[in-house]
Amino acid sequence: MTGSAESTDVLIIGSGFGGSIPAYHLAAGGARVLVLERGPWLAAEEFDHDLRLGTSSTRVFEFVVGQGMSVLSGNCVGGGSVVYFAAMPRAPRFVFERQGSIGHRLWPAAITRDALEPWYERVEEALPISPASWDTTTYAGGLWAAACDHAGRTCNPVPAAVDSDLCTNCNWMMSGCRFDAKRSLLLNYLPAALEHGAEIRPLHEVQQITRLADGGYRVHYNTVDEVDYRVVTGGGTVDAKVVIVAAGAGATPVILQRSEPALGTMPHAVGRYFSGNGERLNTAVIDEDKARDLLGLDRGDGRAYEAYQIGRGPTVASWDRLDGSRPEFERYSLEQLYFPPGLGTVLAQVPGADGPSWFGPGKKELLRDWKSWLTIFTMSEDDNEGVFGAPPPTGNANRFSQQMFGFGTISYEPTENTLRGWEKSDADVREILEKDGLAEVLPWTNDVIGAYTVHPLASCRIGDDPATSALDDRHELRGHPGIFVTDGSAVPAGLTVNPAFTIAALAERAVPGIVAALRERGVQVAYGAPSPSGAAGGRRATREFARAAGL
Amino acid sequence: MEESSAERAPDVRTLTLEAFADTVIPGEKRWPGDRAIAGVSIGGGSVQAGALAVLEMPEGGMAPALDDVVAALNVHAEHHRDRVGLPTNEEVPPFTALPWADRTAVLNELTAVGHPEKELWTGLALFCYMAFDTGAHLPTTEALATGHPGLTLMRFQTPDTDGLWRFPDYSYRRPLSKLHPDTLENGSLK
Structure with a gap:
């Protein structure tokens, strides 16, 4: 050679x-x-x-x-x-x-x-990484925090490598940041x-x-x-x-x-x-009246939420299950998240669907409420499958x-360990978000991809x-x-x-x-x-x- | 959009793909006698949103396969038709001839876990879906300005005059929950 x-x-x-x-x-x-x-x-x-x-x-x-x-x-x-x-x-x-x-x-x-x-x-x-604060927590993050609080859980603003002075909360960061924030x-x-x-x-x-x-x-x-x-x-x-x-x-x-x-x-x-990384997503549709009445949320213009599009991806996470005394495979974060349309909506399922859950007329109706969506991201302990x-x-x-x-x-064929973590996190998300009728929630389907x-x-x-x-x-x-x-x-x-x-x-x-x-x-x-x-x-x-x- | 069936001479490829796209996100019929669209939903669906344009985009990679896809879909539709005992219809391609519920049944079957062609049909469905909720064939600013049915239904916010999005009001700006008791000053858990 x-x-x-x-x-x-x-x-x-x-x-x-x-x-x-x-x-x-x-x-x-x-x-x-x-x-x-x-x-x-x-x-x-x-x-x-x-x-x-x-x-x-x-x-x-x-x-x-x-x-x-x-x-x-x-x-x-x-x-x-x-x-x-x-x-x-x-x-x-x-x-x-x-x-x-x-x-x-x-x-x-x-x-x-x-x-x-x-x-x-x-x-x-x-990088640097900026301290987390409630002042920079987006509406979606605030909603998740308030829902966690309502359910007796804690929720934390997440440290981020974002310059808040430059950030416009455009939520396009998955395509690269236009503003160098x-x-x-x-x-x-x-x-x-x-x-x-x-x-x-x-x-x-x-x-x-x-x-x-x-x-x-x-x-x-x-x-x-x-x-x-x-x-x-x-x-x-x-x-x-x-x-x-x-x-x-x-x-x-x-x-x-x-x-x-x-x-x-x-x-x-x-x-x-x-x-x-044991990842899993749940999407909820928030009842706007309940967000106002149960959680006391108000954007100042009469709207309680309707803000799924606004923000910078995740800003808060509930870390109550990050507890070293819990069994392995049963520890996870529940982080508020945004994905843009396309990747961010296709796998969301229609709650109570009587027919196809990720496409069809029910899905179209689900999209009608897109502004009131809240997506929760599970990161758990999978089994390295x-x-x-x-x-x-x-x-x-x-x-x-x-x-x-x-x-x-x-x-990748998830083991019982991985599936157990996902089931527990799904149940947690449901318990938090469906409490007192705040939202309807379903995990994204794993049957498509x-x-x-x-x-x-x-x-x-x-x-x-x-x-x-x-x-x-x-x-x-x-x-x-x-x-x-x-x-x-x-x-x-x-x-x-x-x-x-x-x-x-x-x-x-x-x-x-x-x-x-x-x-x-x-x-x-x-x-x-x-x-x-x-x-x-x-x-x-x-x-x-x-x-x-x-x- | 006013268009008569006489002015439009839809071919097998168009009729079949439109019927498939309409099964993914349904819309209302564009004219009386519109065969591709089943008409089970009010307002535009995937077809009106531009599904065929998305499928034909060179960027997507689906276009070269579409003739074969159409032929295969119609074979599946014929099998379904014969299996459930529906009558033959020579006016339109077999998939388009199926009633709404049967189109859905075929799509469910083809995209089910374990189906040998799942990858193909899921891919086709995903492109049709993306046409509706992203307008993937159009600049997003143009899609919004021209009333794209999916982005409009979702009430996707319009951008600033320079075509970029900014949300100066984005936060409730107050503590909304207790912090985890093990939270460090740097924001992580200890």
């Missing part, structure tokens, strides 16, 4: 949290960093308020339908941070002690909530990485990794058309001393599976133990549409047990030194809360180990850059860990 024309110290696959955070630190430390991102690179003015196919609502998204599980994820420079709702709670303490169904702790012994706190602090400083990676880690010389190439979809005689790796990519992602426009290779795979939990294992013939046997856990089949010819799915829609290889997740996790996870984890506790792929995985696929199991903050904290924590690996390969790279904002509090807090890593 002849050598590649191109080489770099670090090749990073994907530019979401798992890619951008190492890209910044390694570039700031002096390494040559190249990021290959399969999606387009959009700026704020390109984030459309538009539901037409072909606008940013489909350009920056991927919706992959598998057997029993459909996965929504980002597909652009900035990855999930561009399309996420920016809700940033830390994972509850008990999550790190989970055993799932395998009878021992899923997380590496080195990682507990306490151990992760300094890394959370670094991310909080860098959402603190995506386009505003912090990525520009800081570029400033330090990192290069980012959009529309470069990595297919596989092969091994070089000198211990390095060769990364093979296709370039794809900027409008029709099904069209391959070219390709190439880049040689790198270290490869960081951060293509997202729906794509990272597929790249590694496709690389197996060239790289050699992959750990058993590559493409197994996928978690959908997801398994990936053989990889498709290219990418991570057989793309059906020019953008967004494709068919993937994941299969299976279960679904916007937070794919664990398909290439960290752990101490080689039989059930693909990565060691430094995020290095077992048996393949110099390949690291730092995205959501590394998270061992469902987190019961929005995972972006934890994914980002783990990526921060992984950087010192990657720096050490680069030094072993003769790359002069320093560790210890301040936050992309210039703040240095987080650096001080993690110095001890970096010293322990030999840096």
Whole structure:
């Protein structure tokens, strides 16, 4: 095999949290960093308020339908941070002690909530994450809080990476934030990485990794058309001393599976133990009179609510069931949420339907009340049931549409444990919202596209047990030194809360180990850059860990 | 919209797909004798919302398959018709010839868990559905300005004059519940 024309110290696959955070630190430390991102690179003015196919609502998204599980994820420079709702709670303490169904702790012994706190602090400083407040809680969030209170429950404003001074509460944040209010990676880690010389190439979809005689790796990519992602426009290779795979939990294992013939046997856990973060949705139609009379809500113009369209995704969550003394699989958040029409309405079912529940005349009537909808998002402890089949010819799915829609290889059959958590959360939502006739509520159907997740996790996870984890506790792929995985696929199991903050904290924590690996390969790279904002509090807090890593 | 059946010469493809779309989100008949639309609902449905335009969009990826889809749907409709003992009707394609309840029964069967063609029929239904609740073939500002039946029925708010949405009034601005007792200053649980 002849050598590649191109080489770099670090090749990073994907530019979401798992890619951008190492890209910044390694570039700031002096390494040559190249990021290959399969999606387009959009700026704020390109984030459309538009539901037409072909606008940013489909350009920056991927919706992959598998057997029993459909996965929504980002597909652009900035990855999930561009399309996420920016809700940033830390994972509850008990999550790190989970055993799932395998009878021992899923997380590496080195990682507990306490151990992760300094890394959370670094991310909080860098994005930054804003304190939650009732003043910035939207009508929908306020309604959910008031309903929880009415039912004797608690409810919390959720910390978010949103600049409230810039936010217009337009609720288009899933298509990217037009106002730069959402603190995506386009505003912090990525520009800081570029400033330090990192290069980012959009529309470069990595297919596989092969091994070089000198211990390095060769990364093979296709370039794809900027409008029709099904069209391959070219390709190439880049040689790198270290490869960081951060293509997202729906794509990272597929790249590694496709690389197996060239790289050699992959750990058993590559493409197994996928978690959908135990996600589940319920939609309620609120009785406006009851919202006024029972909850005392008034927008000041005579309306009690009628505000489903207004806001910024989730702003509050009820965390009463995040109680470590409850049995595993029975702990979950109940978070208020908004999804735009289309994805956000199609699976909602008609309460009391005498006939089809997700289409037909009853569904049309349900849509008539759309302004009075309230959607509640369950994040629970699923059983890591997801398994990936053989990889498709290219990418991570057989793309059906020019953008967004494709068919993937994941299969997911929920176990009794997962189903029990969903049943309990459904019952909780019903108990809260149907109390005294406040609303009618039903879960979204799983009969149309299976279960679904916007937070794919664990398909290439960290752990101490080689039989059930693909990565060691430094995020290095077992048996393949110099390949690291730092995205959501590394998270061992469902987190019961929005995972972006934890994914980002783990990526921060992984950087010192990657720096050490680069030094072993003769790359002069320093560790210890301040936050992309210039703040240095987080650096001080993690110095001890970096010293322990030999840096 | 005034349009007579004489001015319009609907082909098998149009009649079949419109009948399918009308089963997903039904509307009212566009003219007396409108065969594609069953007429079980007041106001526009998926057909009036632009389902066929959405299905034909190159962006969606469905267009190249539509001739085959129409043929297959009509075969399923014939089987259903014969199974339940409905009379043959030569005037319109078999799916369009079915009464409303039987169209619904066919769609239910084709999209049921375990049906070997579930992926195809669910996909077709999803595109028809999206036409109604998003107007996926039109810029959303244009859809709202022209009275798109789905977005209008949902009372989707219109944007500011620059085509962007802003909601300056968005919050009750007061505490509405107790916080979880383990809440930290940073907003997470301890």
